[in-house]
Amino acid sequence: MSQLEYISGKVFPATFHVSDSADEADITKREVTFLYHNKGEYWFCEPEDKSKRFKLDEVLLGNAVKFLKENSDVTALVWTNDDDEEKIIKLSMPIKMELKVKEAPPAVRGDTSKGGNKIITLENGATLNAPMFISEGDTIRVNTETGDYVERV
Structure with missing residues (x-):
């Protein structure tokens, strides 16, 4: 059996017997x-x-x-x-959060060599890939677990 230590985040092996008991945290x-x-x-x-x-x-x-x-x-x-x-x-954190786009390079017509995405900067300084149609001042929804763009709000 493995045990997770919440404070350090480490997982370590543990052996328990039928007669063993443990206090609940x-x-x-x-x-x-x-x-x-x-x-x-x-x-x-x-x-x-x-x-x-x-x-x-x-x-x-x-x-x-x-x-x-x-x-x-x-x-x-x-x-x-x-x-x-x-x-x-x-x-x-909430799974999805709404954040405002602080910086977004302008979309150039025909510039799809990078898969139709561009790197944007959010109001808190985080950067992520978003579709070309996202512009400065837009509010977007972000998945905080994966760090991915979800949708424009």
Whole structure:
């Protein structure tokens, strides 16, 4: 059997006997609001109390950092240890998010040598491939799990 350690994200083998028992981890989901990032630190707050701010490292966030948008709500998995101390172990992004296109090179008629796609920059600085008809100022829907363009909104 394999075990997943949520905090480090590592999988390691484990052997259990019929008589073995294990305590269930106290993990809850809670909404948090992303505020801003600065020098590899990502600052969040409680949605109902903006004065309760905390920071999370980029390593903990993983690929989610690519699509974080200021003042957007995300779901945090919170682990409470035996001393009743809470620790955020993972952030879950919505599967699809709407982001505004900040930069998009103009579509040139007949330029389909690259498969009809071009690289665009979103409002949060993320870049991705999108169809030629997407232009600056458009709002698009992005799949946060794959990082792919889904549709124009």
